[in-house]
Amino acid sequence: MERIKTIETRDLAKSLQNGGCGECQTSCQSACKTSCGVANQKCEKADK
Amino acid sequence: MIHQYKLNRYNIVLDVFSGAIHIVDDFAYDAIEMCDREGRDRLPELMTRKYKDREDITGEDIDLIIRDIDELTRQGKLFTEDIFEVNAFDLKERHTEIKALCLHVAHTCNLTCSYCFARQGNFCGEEALMSAETGKAAIDFLVARSGERHNLEVDFFGGEPLLNWDVVKEIVRYARSIEKEHNKNFRFTLTTNGMNIDDEVIDFCNREMQNVVLSLDGRKEVHDRFRKTSSGKGSYDMVVPRFKKLVERRGDRDYYMRGTFTAANTDFLKDIIHMADLGFTQLSMEPVVIRPGEPNGLTEEHLPEIFRQYEELALEMLRRRKEGRPFTFYHYMIDLTGGPCIYKRISGCGAGTEYMAVTPWGDLYPCHQFVNDPEYKMGNIYEGILNTEARDEFKLCNSYARPECRDCWARLYCSGGCSANSYHATGSIKGVYEYGCKLFKKRIECAIMMKIAEMEQDTELE
Numbered sequence: 228m229e230r231i232k233t234i235e236t237r238d239l240a241k242s243l244q245n246g247g248c249g250e251c252q253t254s255c256q257s258a259c260k261t262s263c264g265v266a267n268q269k270c271e272k273a274d275k
Numbered sequence: 276m277i278h279q280y281k282l283n284r285y286n287i288v289l290d291v292f293s294g295a296i297h298i299v300d301d302f303a304y305d306a307i308e309m310c311d312r313e314g315r316d317r318l319p320e321l322m323t324r325k326y327k328d329r330e331d332i333t334g335e336d337i338d339l340i341i342r343d344i345d346e347l348t349r350q351g352k353l354f355t356e357d358i359f360e361v362n363a364f365d366l367k368e369r370h371t372e373i374k375a376l377c378l379h380v381a382h383t384c385n386l387t388c389s390y391c392f393a394r395q396g397n398f399c400g401e402e403a404l405m406s407a408e409t410g411k412a413a414i415d416f417l418v419a420r421s422g423e424r425h426n427l428e429v430d431f432f433g434g435e436p437l438l439n440w441d442v443v444k445e446i447v448r449y450a451r452s453i454e455k456e457h458n459k460n461f462r463f464t465l466t467t468n469g470m471n472i473d474d475e476v477i478d479f480c481n482r483e484m485q486n487v488v489l490s491l492d493g494r495k496e497v498h499d500r501f502r503k504t505s506s507g508k509g510s511y512d513m514v515v516p517r518f519k520k521l522v523e524r525r526g527d528r529d530y531y532m533r534g535t536f537t538a539a540n541t542d543f544l545k546d547i548i549h550m551a552d553l554g555f556t557q558l559s560m561e562p563v564v565i566r567p568g569e570p571n572g573l574t575e576e577h578l579p580e581i582f583r584q585y586e587e588l589a590l591e592m593l594r595r596r597k598e599g600r601p602f603t604f605y606h607y608m609i610d611l612t613g614g615p616c617i618y619k620r621i622s623g624c625g626a627g628t629e630y631m632a633v634t635p636w637g638d639l640y641p642c643h644q645f646v647n648d649p650e651y652k653m654g655n656i657y658e659g660i661l662n663t664e665a666r667d668e669f670k671l672c673n674s675y676a677r678p679e680c681r682d683c684w685a686r687l688y689c690s691g692g693c694s695a696n697s698y699h700a701t702g703s704i705k706g707v708y709e710y711g712c713k714l715f716k717k718r719i720e721c722a723i724m725m726k727i728a729e730m731e732q733d734t735e736l737e
Contacts, residue, residue, distance in 0.1 A: 228343045230303035233352060234727065236611045239294040239620070239687070240351065240358060246616020250426050252462075253375040253630045255693070260432075260466065260488075260643065261392070261564045262696065262711060265623060266688040266719060267608040268615045271426065 237270075248272055277311055277354060278684030279304060282724045283590065289723070291684050292359065295352035296611065298727055302332060306340045311354070318344075363621055363675035371670070372422035375625065377632040377643045378413055380405040380442055381434040385470050386510055388501045390537060390571060392564050396434030398647040403635035404439045409656070410446035413633045416656040418457050430464045432632075432643055437471035447483050464488065466533075468502070469514035469521075477521045481528060489518045492534040493546020493560075500539060501571075515553065522555060531605060533559040537571040544584045548591065551602045559605035562714055564644070566699060573710065582717050589721040593728050607722040620674065623690030627653065627669025641669055644695030669694065672704055679707040685716045 250271040255262060276291040286304040288297040299307065309325075310318050318341055326332040347353035382403045384396030396402070414429070421427055429450065431443050443465070450461045465480055466488040480487050491514065492498040499509025522530055532555040536543035543560055550558050562581075565572050573581070588604065595601055624630060627641030631653065639653040639660065640646045654661035674680065674691035692708060692715070700708040 228346075230300045230340060231343050231347070232298045233347070234296050234298065234611065234730065236294045236296055237614055237616075238351075239292065239617045240355075242616035242618075243359070243362075247618035249372070249374065249424055249618075249629070251615060251619055252426075253428055253625050255624050255642075261561050262693050262715065264606065264688060264715060264719075265615045265619050265690045266722065267605065267610070268619060269610055270613050270615055270619075272616075 245272070245274065246270075276357070276682075276684060277307065279308055279311075280720055282586070282720055283728060285724055285727055287720075287723060287727065288353075289684060290353050290355055291687060292355040292357050293351050293353075294611075294687070295347075295355075296723060296727075297347070297353070302336065303340055303343070306337075306344060307353070310344055315344075315348075359617055359621060360675055363673055364671060371628060372424055373417060373420040373629055373631060374424045374426070375428035375430075375630040376413055376417050377430045377432045377630070378405065378410060378446070379433060379632060379634050379643070379646060380410065380431050380436045380446075381439040382635050383438055384433060384435040384468070385438060385504065386435070386468050386502055387505050388503070390501050390535060390563050390565055392644060393434060393646075398634075400647045405442060405633075405635040407442045407445040407449075409633075409635065409637045410442055411449045412637060413656050414446060414450045414453070416659075418453065418459060420659075421459065425458060426460050426462060428462045428464070430466060432466050435468055435470070436465055437467050437476060440471065440476065444479060447479075451483075462486075466490070468510065469517045470504075470510060472514075472517035472521055474520075477524055480521065481525050486529040486531065487521065487525075488531045488533050488559075489514075489521070490534070491515065491518060491532050491550060491555075492536070493540070493543065493549045497540045497546050498534075501535075501537070519554065529557065531557050531559045533561065533605075535561050535563050537563040538573055538577060539571050541573075541577050541580045542584065543581075544588050544591070547588060547604070551595070556602040557605075558602055562711075564696065564699070575710070578710075578713060581714065585714075585717050585721050589725050593725060593732070596729065597732055606718040607725055609719070609722040609726060611723075611726055617687070620687040620690055622673050624693065626694050627651075627666055627672070641665065642695060644693075645698070668704060676705050677707055683712070685712070685719055688719045689715050 251268050278289040280287055286299045288299055288307055309321055313321055322337045382397045387395050417427055436443055447463055454461050462485040463483055464486040465484050468490045495511040498511040502510045532550050534546055547558055547560050562573055632640045632643040632646050637656040639655055641651055645651040651665055653665055660666050672694055674686045680686045694704040696708040696711050697706040698704045
């Protein structure tokens with residue numbers, strides 16, 4: 228596509244099937260302690 | 276649902292429910308906007324009318340861009356429907372095991388920071404230190420309530436946790452002694468003001484703590500404005516050398532140099548740069564959390580300046596990255612390919628369900644920001660959760676719980692926001708702290724723009 232470049236991202240619909248293990252870090256535990264964002268959380272699953 | 280924005284010469288389109296991100300030119304940006312606003316059916320007619328006098332846009336260009344939009348829609352990367360809402364409340368039910376505790380090992384502090392949400396460490400209650408017995412019982416409680424979860428997090432918090440250092444070490448040693456038999460992996464973190472850091476603390480932390488959070492507000496005059504000892508002396512000169520030593524010896528292990536900005540330093544970019552110039556490379560700077568109307572709180576009139584600071588920060592980080600002297604900023608760390616799954620994006624921080632704060636006496640609260648609020652006392656580590664009403668309220672608190680979030684593009688990035696912020700701003704954990712939303716959305720826009728710019732930088736280097 229000439230005018231649109233799509234960058235690689237995790238497919239959220241697919242993660243409905245392969246996600247949800249619950250092993251990832253609690254969101255605000257490590258740094259901010261005053262807000263809740265999950266975008267900067269790492270997924271712990273090897274087979275995403 | 277989509278979200279479009281322009282930042283740092285990039286036209287960016289986010290497809291909310293697939294998580295896809297597109298970089299587009301002006302013409303495609305306009306076509307996608309028109310398609311979103313007026314619908315796909317009217318697109319050929321409207322585009323033809325709008326661009327009929329433009330020599331640089333032909334009918335073929337219009338056909339092509341509509342075909343591209345159709346193709347991305349077909350692939351599930353543009354205008355995707357919300358397939359998650361129907362499952363949202365079930366998703367929240369999936370895991371009710373507890374996996375993280377914030378241990379308030381010291382409800383006392385050796386600084387008297389006037390902006391502290393913990394009210395100088397005692398959370399509006401009595402000063403106290405947690406006993407080793409209570410700490411160990413909290414570890415037992417966590418192991419017993421964690422089900423199949425392997426990774427368990429324990430943050431040593433306060434007040435100032437180094438005022439109860441021997442107990443911190445004893446709790447760590449105890450947890451390590453039982454983790455194998457229970458098939459658990461403890462990840463410890465420590466949040467400290469740095470006053471009592473010495474060689475022994477450094478060695479222990481760098482061995483045992485997965486992360487350390489070091490409180491520094493930036494420039495000396497900014498840090499010393501609030502972060503004072505009981506005699507009124509600023510703490511900057513005492514803590515910076517200690518932080519430097521700890522970080523120097525920490526090697527590749529994680530830490531955060533964490534600051535707070537207030538109305539008194541809405542030019543907080545200077546403070547972040549100050550930290551970077553001191554040699555610290557893992558940085559975080561948070562907007563102050565205080566009740567509305569209190570001195571130094573942030574207001575609507577500060578927003579344009581704060582937004583400008585966030586944008587400038589992103590550009591400065593990109594410049595430094597290119598120059599080979601990068602630093603990270605907590606809110607700009609976004610992993611587009613290996614980031615959180617939809618379950619995490621919906622269920623959020625887990626306060627009150629999988630994450631709890633423990634007071635020096637062993638009482639449980641949904642998180643550290645609710646401590647000593649009688650309405651949200653959940654129970655204790657000996658008897659478990661007694662306030663099931665509060666727990667159930669938190670269980671249903673997710674990114675679909677608030678009607679105000681219904682049309683918000685950022686809800687799968689913020690996962691519904693911080694319940695404590697909502698509670699303090701609106702009186703309900705299901706309220707919306709709109710000010711925080713505005714800051715959050717700006718940071719996500721900057722973070723995504725940075726990822727795109729970094730990819731471009733890397734391509735240039737190839």
